[in-house]
Amino acid sequence: MGCFAFRSGGKSGSSSSTSSRPQQHPRPGARTPPAKSAPASTSSSSSSSGAGAGAQSNTKAAAASAPAAASSATPTRTIQELSEERGAQRLRVFDLDELGSATNGFSRALKLGEGGFGSVYRAFFRSAAGARVVLAVKRLNQRSLQGHKQWLAEVQFLGVLEHPNLVKLIGYCAVDSEASKHRLLVYEFMPNKSLDDHLFNRAHPPLSWRLRLQIMLGAARGLDYLHEGVPEVQVIYRDFKASNVLLDAEFKPKLSDFGLAREGPTEGKTHVSTAVRSGLQGRPRSRPCIMSLLA
Ligand SMILES: Nc1ncnc2c1ncn2[C@@H]1O[C@H](COP(=O)(O)OP(=O)(O)O)[C@@H](O)[C@H]1O
Ligand SMILES: [Mg+2]
Numbered sequence: 159m160g161c162f163a164f165r166s167g168g169k170s171g172s173s174s175s176t177s178s179r180p181q182q183h184p185r186p187g188a189r190t191p192p193a194k195s196a197p198a199s200t201s202s203s204s205s206s207s208g209a210g211a212g213a214q215s216n217t218k219a220a221a222a223s224a225p226a227a228a229s230s231a232t233p234t235r236t237i238q239e240l241s242e243e244r245g246a247q248r249l250r251v252f253d254l255d256e257l258g259s260a261t262n263g264f265s266r267a268l269k270l271g272e273g274g275f276g277s278v279y280r281a282f283f284r285s286a287a288g289a290r291v292v293l294a295v296k297r298l299n300q301r302s303l304q305g306h307k308q309w310l311a312e313v314q315f316l317g318v319l320e321h322p323n324l325v326k327l328i329g330y331c332a333v334d335s336e337a338s339k340h341r342l343l344v345y346e347f348m349p350n351k352s353l354d355d356h357l358f359n360r361a362h363p364p365l366s367w368r369l370r371l372q373i374m375l376g377a378a379r380g381l382d383y384l385h386e387g388v389p390e391v392q393v394i395y396r397d398f399k400a401s402n403v404l405l406d407a408e409f410k411p412k413l414s415d416f417g418l419a420r421e422g423p424t425e426g427k428t429h430v431s432t433a434v435r436s437g438l439q440g441r442p443r444s445r446p447c448i449m450s451l452l453a
Pocket of ligand 2: 401402414
């Protein structure tokens with residue numbers, strides 16, 4: 159998808175602009191997100207909660223001294239550290255007005271779907287060369303108490319992780335105005351929607367066995383990458399369901415939604431304990447994924 163110099167390609171006058179202050183977030187996914195409140199760490203390991211600069215540099219030194227560590231080595235970095243290093247370069251910070259314009263004021267006509275944490279819209283931009291670029295914008299529910307934590311986890315994990323079977327996060331937007339907070343995420347657009355749509359919505363013809371197998375293998379490769387593919391950190395996904403397996407133009411699957419993801423155990427620890435999931439708000443669509451494919 160390359161590097162875009164976006165201009166909104168939405169229809170003019172459609173912005174849902176609020177009287178928002180500009181974003182104050184120069185470092186994407188860092189521990190200093192733009193919210194006024196203290197950032198909620200996404201890490202469940204004690205090593206990342208409030209770790210000082212000294213502790214971090216020790217960890218970095220250890221990692222640097224063993225650069226050729228195999229993926230089976232114990233992870234030594236926190237997602238916060240990795241996010242500050244890599245996410246800052248990879249992710250683009252979007253303006254709220256720009257996203258409002260690109261989605262025609264978050265028009266219902268451009269709505270792609272809705273999950274427990276917000277709605278997803280098709281959004282139109284222009285590349286620097288003037289070509290039309292279609293992306294997907296997720297606007298987190300303002301009522302969701304967990305919204306900021308989920309948003310931060312998504313920015314941190316997807317700012318660092320990169321794999322053909324993970325959805326690509328292009329950038330984000332965070333604005334705190336007097337009246338409200340806004341948290342948005344901008345992804346590559348997945349034209350064939352989710353696996354859930356193809357399995358359970360009768361508007362779509364049944365998937366062939368060949369495609370089912372391709373989707374299963376791709377999803378498994380994505381999970382394998384999360385567990386073993388990044389030498390410095392292991393990722394526990396925690397939200398593997400058919401609606402989070404998105405399908406590209408060739409029905410290649412990409413895992414999405416890292417708002418509930420957690421880091422695996424770091425150096426010296428054998429396990430992590432994660433809070434009981436409480437994020438399944440409403441939607442009765444979270445069906446077991448792989449079993450459904452075989453049904
Ligand atoms: N990047 C994307 N491209 C195209 N459609 C998407 C994208 N992300 C999400 N969607 C659509 O929006 C729907 C809602 O997504 P989401 O908010 O993640 O909730 P859930 O995963 O619970 O369905 C998905 O089921 C999918 O159809
Ligand atoms: Mg989802």
